Amino acid sequence: MSKDPKNKLAFLSMPAPASYVAGLGRGASGFTTRSDIGPAREGPSEEVIAEARAKRGEEEQPDPEQFQDPDNEYGLFAGMTYEADDEEADRIYEQVDEAMDSRRKIRREAREQDELNKHRAERPKIQQQFADLKRGLSSVTDEEWESIPEVGNLTRRKKRRGENDRTYVVPDSVIVGDRSKGEFESALDAGQQANGGFETPATDGSGTLTNFVEIGQARDKLLSIKLDQLSSSTASSSGLSTSIDPKGYLTSLSSIQIKSDAEIGDIKRARMLFDSLVKSNPKHAPGWIAAACLEEHAGRMVAARKIIKMGCEQCPKSEDVWLEAARLHNNDDAKVILANAVQHVGQSVKIWLAAADLEHDVKAKKRVLRKALEHIPTSVRLWKETVNLESSAPDARILLARAVEVIPASVELWLALARLETPDKAKSVLNKARKSVPTSHEIWIAAGRLLEQEATREDTGKTEDKRAKELEAVDKTIEAGVKELRRHQVLLTRDQWLKEAERCESEGSPRTCEAIVKATVGMELEEDEDRYDTWVSDAQSALGRGHIGTARAILAYALKFFPERRDLWRLAADLEKTHGTPSSLDALLSRAVEHVPNAEVLWLMRAKERWMQGDVAGAREVLVKAFDTNPESEQIWLAAVKLEAENGELGVARELLGRARSVADTERIWMKSAVFERQQSQYTSALQTLSTAIQKFPKFPKLYMIQGQIYAQHLKNVPAARTAFANGIKACPKEPTLWILASRLEEHDGKSIKARALLEKARLAVPKDERLWAESARVEERSSGAGSAQAKSMLARALQECPTSGLLWSMSIWAEPRPTRKSRSVDALKKSSDDPLIVCTVARLFWQERKIEKAREWFRRAVKADKDLGDVWGWWLKFEKQHGTEEYQEIVKRECESAEPRHGEVWQSVNKDDRNVGKRVREVLELVCEALA
């Protein structure tokens, strides 16, 4: 069947093929309606087919079974003739058989008969079993034969019996209903007559009446009860029911306990249990308390009070019982109870404190506490409460002085006293304290902090030297403290000390903190390696908790021990950079480069910091020093070149590069020289440099790229560029960027076909590379419009090759029509496990739908996922420019500046453009934002 509609009927004008069998070609089958007029034949007949075959020149294949003997198909001698000697042989064989058969024939037959008889006796035939009965059949007459009943159908299933003939009693309702079926009611009943017709009987005052008035009243009553409860619970504070807190109303309603039956049952049982408990063991205080609590819980305050009163009588020595009793009574009664209690248990601090709490008046409280102190002078708690009540410092001081006399071992009291004293006296107080409690590290730390406070006080007009000396004293104090403590067998661990140091820092004594770290951070650590690791981790954890001073002190101490460790210096420098001042950073870095002159990073950091501060000369100086120690370092050379170039000293920069090439002969330096020349538009010299470089480093792909770009963009020499790229591809076939550049060159030259071929080759050389696939898809898009079938199929293939590529997924999302983009993006997020590019794409989708907040959130998420991706920043800024305020734009720019992105397709192309050399991140971001479409 031809598919083309134009040619569908072309067969009409075509000649029929020779010897075609009609109907065979389409497998037609005939039919037979009437056998009298036609044969019962299906399809074309055998003869017709055979004839056609003959006509076509096909030879009829001979049937291999054609001459097969129908009777004996497979016998060995089946085809032979039966001759006379055969007949004779057969006869002889038969005679032999007969002779063999006749031997012992009689005996054999007898035995067989025997066996048969035996077998029959065991299992007689049915015929034999009924033989006698059968014989009796001869006497049956014809009538008798006729009257033998027919055998019924035994196979029929048993009918379910009695389904139809079972009877049931008819229910009365049916009978009554049946009786009144045909009746008509023509008279009104009594009720209807009384009430005048068909009114509902609900109003006749019967028992089923619903009295709405009563229901309403009941509800009102319930509400008023609840309100009463509330007002009584708040009455102690205000006594007014209008003081109900509207917010707390519902929550307090839900907290009112409604006791269910089960709970009440529980309470009854518990009451019995506690009853027996206090009876059997009346001296057991907790039993009394529990029994009272139960009654209180059940809402029977009077019973509770009664029980606890008995409890007090039974166990007067238990302070808990007294306290419970006080709790269960109101304020005045509680006072009396506690006064009683004091007589029994005068040494109980708790009871005294409770008694003091009951007093509302400060004076009365003081009185109670004084009395308590008379009874229990050694309670720190009581002293503290007493001192807290004192409002004037001198009184408190006197109290504390007395307190430390009575309890010299209480560090807290000593510290409190020292805090209240003037600095000079405080010193003596602390000294005294130290003597009385030689095992307390708090006192030593307090001493250190006191010294620090003194030293750093502003109003004294001390000179710097003196101040420094005094601060030295802090170190000494802490050191002496640690020694002293060790002498007294007080061994705090390092971690404890560090915690103390952190606390000092957070309480505003950085110097003491430092001193503690200095004195203690080296404890317990013997091995050098061990020390180093522990210190670094300590510093990092301190930093993580936000204790910068502690971290700084630890690092400073560590650096004293390991001045040659460059990563330690780096750590310290990072700390200073983020938390310190530029001058402190510079000081640290200068010390660092003294100790580790080979650490390029530190040199570069220092130079950059100086440069960032605007001190170009200083930076230069730093770099010069760096050269002295690291003449071979390409990084320093390049930093120097960059410094000079960006400050306009082009000649110097060029000279520097020349020297760098001779001194540090690396591929990056060569590349940078070429780039430098290109930036200065010295294309010939750049090309010269490049050709030398390529001879030296033939495997460095960037050289070819620059060469090709110079030819293509600046000199407009497409063939030369093509050869440059071709050489590059030959030298480094695994470099996708080279392939892409080569393909772009072809495309730019208007040879999309060639670009396509190049990319195909590239994909072979570098399989599973998302950038190559993306470029291929883009070539299709550019040549036949976005969303074209070719581009789409290319993308589909690409996604098969790189199923997790965010770049490809985002392209495929944009290639979809708008309604299906969302579902596509969900797929993409799943497949590419939240690639930042996909997240950015989702943000852009939201942006398109004007879901501003959501878009912003997704942009933030994308940026968080990968800060280094400049394109995302660009998109975000663009979004904010359209929908956000100035502040939002500023935030994006600032964050971008701190992130310093370096990757992203558009970002890289903008950033590396010759026109944008030396632009700040902020400017580049603006350009990227414009370039994004």
Added chain:
Amino acid sequence: MSYFLPHLPSGWHVDEAIKSEEDRVVVIRFGHDWDPQCMTMDETLYGISEKVQNFAVVYLVDITDVPDFNKMYELYDPCTVMFFYRNKHIMIDLGTGNNNKINWAMDNKQELIDIIETVYRGASKGRGLVVSPKDYSTRYRY
């Protein structure tokens, strides 16, 4: 009128004609152009062939020139019309006892259109046998 309808000169052409249609009923009249019954039938067929061209196509076959199907399809009547759809012979219950074909000459165009439409509707639903809208048992007797 047979002159205006396409003729199929050989068995191969008949097969091709039946196979060529994807979504139309192929109506084939077997007979002779000179036969009076066929002339009537051809007149009717020509009259409707334009009207049914969206769902059917009509061909004529001379059973003397193309004797290939005479046995297979029992072409012993002077005029026989058969229906095919996608290379499948569609039977139609006309009430005459022979469901395979129309073996008399019809002169009512609307009736023929109705029959072809019924065949088309049934066949496109996958039926092999459709029921004619009108019963022809009284019209034509054996």
